[in-house]
Amino acid sequence: MLDISQLRRDLDGVVQRLEARKSPQPFLDVERFTSLEGERKRLQTRTEELQAKRNSLSKQIGQLKGKGEDTAPVMAEVAGIADELKASADRLEVIQFELSALLMGVPNLPHESVPVGADEGGNVEVRRWGTPRQFDFAVKDHVDLGAPLGLDFETGAALSGSRFTFLRGPIARLHRALAQFMLDVQTGEHGYTECYTPYIVNREILEGTGQLPKFKEDMFWVLRGGDEDQAEQYLISTSEISLTNTVRGQIVDAEQLPIKLTAHSPCFRSEAGSAGRDTRGMIRQHQFDKVEMVQIVQPEKSYEALEQMTAHAEAILQKLGLPYRVLSLCTGDMGFSASKTYDLEVWVPAQGAYREISSCSNCEAFQARRMQARFRNAQGKPELVHTLNGSGLAVGRALVAVLENYQEADGAIRVPEVLRPYMGGLDILRG
Incomplete structure (x- = not known):
């Protein structure tokens, strides 16, 4: 979430970014923000005026009591002020x-270095x-290469529908x-x-990392035992969450900082807006595995940490001997929560192209x-941490690249x- 005080100071600058x-x-x-802010300011100004008037009237009541005079009219006015203050407080909360x-x-907001x-x-x-x-021979894609090794799309589809895969034998081991x-x-x-994390989380957890409310349609929802009244x-969709x-x-x-965490987990994405893309093979699945990296750091160290985390993802590809390239994502291609992102794209021979296998992002204080x-x-004062996340790596896409x-x-x-x-020492896999 953006700092609301930044919008109050420089709304035009924020909108431009x-x-x-x-x-x-x-x-x-x-327009809605400006309207709400205008009403908030008016209410806060009025609240301050009412509080000052109530304080003045309270003193006046004390003086009247000291003189033995009737305080009822003033007390009635104070009661009216209390009602208005309560109404103002309720409206301010809304x-x-x-x-x-x-x-x-x-x-x-994109970092200034983002293209x-x-x-x-x-x-x-x-x-x-x-x-x-x-x-020096015609290359096959991972679908044809994987089938003799246990890559089974038919069983995956029979069990769960399209974009689910069943692995058995050598390829499951790989x-x-x-x-x-x-x-x-x-x-x-x-x-x-x-770490080992739960695969099911509550709504507020997804709000914390930015998947909700904007990307609800891309998530798989859980309903236990037909209980429609349960918490969401x-x-x-990633163990980053x-x-x-x-x-x-x-x-x-x-x-305690930096805190550096990693986990291997399945990830579930409905990808409602991705119909028709990468329908063949394992590149785009509703369920896939990923080893995730998360760092929680002091603000002044977060961009150093971003470079470090990207290098940690690159190290996996280098050790596997897989060619790749690193991209700095532009403002129009970055994720919702990111201030700056590097994508790693691995070479996929059958496509003759580099394909994404990791994204490493600095979310700053968002x-x-x-x-x-x-x-x-x-x-000694509380200050917001900066958070970073990155894939180290997407396991299914690494499998595609190795095959x-x-x-x-x-x-x-x-x-x-x-x-x-x-x-187990195997150096060759055959079907």
Whole structure:
């Protein structure tokens, strides 16, 4: 959530920065905000006037009592003021709620270093690593390569519908190996604490990280036992949600920062707005696995942490020997909660293209303000933390990249050297 005091100080400047996100719809209803703010100011001014008048009348009552004079008319006036103050307080509470609800749908402001652009065409390539392999045979895609190894879309669809996949045998083991390898690197080499989180969370948890209210249609909702009166619950779309919310409503000691957390979890996304995209294979699924990284840091260190986290994601691709590139996302392609994002895109030979496998974002204080997550600064005062998140990596897309980049002419898959200890020493997978 944006700092409302910033909007009060510089509404035009905030709107201008929001417009850089290039959405066809306005993010902020300026007219509604201005109207609510105007009423809030009038009520607060009137409240101060009434409080001052009540104090004056209270003194007058004391003086009248001292003189033995009738206080009833003045007391009646004080009672009327109390009624008006109560009505003003009730209305102010409603206004504050409406302002908060208005801001819940407003995205974060882009950092000044973010390139301005309308969509993914405005993203800027920062660097590349590795050289795509030159094949001397016709490459197959991961669907054809994976089928003999246990990649089963038909069973997945029969069990749950389209965009669900069933893995068995060698490919299931390779999928598990990738996740274990990623966790071991992030914990053993990069200092993250491994976590295991719930896969179902409450509504306010998703509001804290920014998935709600704006992206409700992209979430899977949970209804237990037909109880329609239960609290709203959702399947997580990323463990960023649960990891980041571990500091919800807390004031942590500065000595505890940075907090670095990682978790392997399934992720569930209905992706209501993505119909027709990547319908073949594992690139876009309703259920997929991801190893997530989260950092909670002091504000002045968050952009240093963003570069560090991006390097932690890159390290996985480098150890796997997978060519990739890093993009700085433009204003029109960034996520709702992010101030700045780097995407990592891995080379997918069958598509002859780089495809996203990780996003690393600095959300600054945007999520912390929604969660009321703070630390005590050097002056001992509570201050909002900055939160960051990144994929380290998306396991299913890593599986796709390994299958396609390590394929042989006969359809066998060479196992990357770093994964062999997790595969019982196997160096070749055959159907």
